[in-house]
Amino acid sequence: MNPVIANASFDIDKARETFREYLTGKGLRITNQRLAIFEAAFKHSEHFTAEDLLVHAREIDRSVSRATVYRTLPILTESELVREIDVGRDYKFYLASRGSHIEKAQVVDVESDKIYEIDAPFLEWYARSIAEKVGLEPISQRLQVQARPIRRKDDSKEG
């Protein structure tokens, strides 16, 4: 409800520095293509696909190829700079991590196809209580809700 406050402290320069350090720490090289892909990911304020990322990265560096986008995405997700979101379609979405470590649930409006990221503060706790039933501890969890606009009683139209 107050994204301005949540994002006020987000610093893309810090994120970029984290990315460079992550690459160096893993013995990976800092290439123009990887930097362009990073910038494109953080330019997006919404969910994006690999294809979206390719288009935007190319606006920064014409030489970026689809293969490099697909090879760079795992680096971005492993470093936790980007979150991967799979809502069961035939392609994945990604979202730049901008601070806020509160777990999110995805609500997919099936009528508009829009995906909402909603704070789900109890999700981690709930996932833990469920995993413990089979002697496991959570690594990650996701809650996805397929939903539609709330219908008033007197709405009778279909499709």
Add this chain to the structure above:
Amino acid sequence: MNPVIANASFDIDKARETFREYLTGKGLRITNQRLAIFEAAFKHSEHFTAEDLLVHAREIDRSVSRATVYRTLPILTESELVREIDVGRDYKFYLASRGSHIEKAQVVDVESDKIYEIDAPFLEWYARSIAEKVGLEPISQRLQVQARPIRRKDDSKEG
């Protein structure tokens, strides 16, 4: 914890009848291939893939093709006789519905690759409370937990 009790009342004959009625009600034909696929789905006591289903359906009716399996799965899921489970791999799992309408969460043990179906009685309520934040009402929800065996403090081994 007590699957025997939970399944004691499950009646495959009733499910088969529901399937036949569903087909008829939709103006679809009752074919040997569809019946074989139904039987194969309910013969499985665990999650299965489309490919698993093809193999088992062919043991019942040699003429079943992969295309028919893929064309029949949506009928089985729409009729709610089978649940579709997408845990973010490149293929989907399915599970015959055997009574019990309690919502389930999936816990995926990343070390054994096993998928556990765990009762998650608050899931529907929680999903509703989240969807309502953006003025939507849930159609369905899923909670998935990637997890690993609980590590004792003194376990220091990695991978």
Add this chain to the structure above:
DNA sequence: TTGGTTGCAAACAATTTGCATCTAA
């Protein structure tokens, strides 16, 4: 210098589809 990185195009793999043939009702 040189081993990691790249673009390209071919390869992959799960799923879908066009079409001639078949069959349930």
Add this chain to the structure above:
DNA sequence: TTAGATGCAAATTGTTTGCAACCAA
């Protein structure tokens, strides 16, 4: 009889990979 269903093989589609050229360190 005939509209719906089928098997087959080709097509589709997001993603991955082999390889020779390239370039960051």
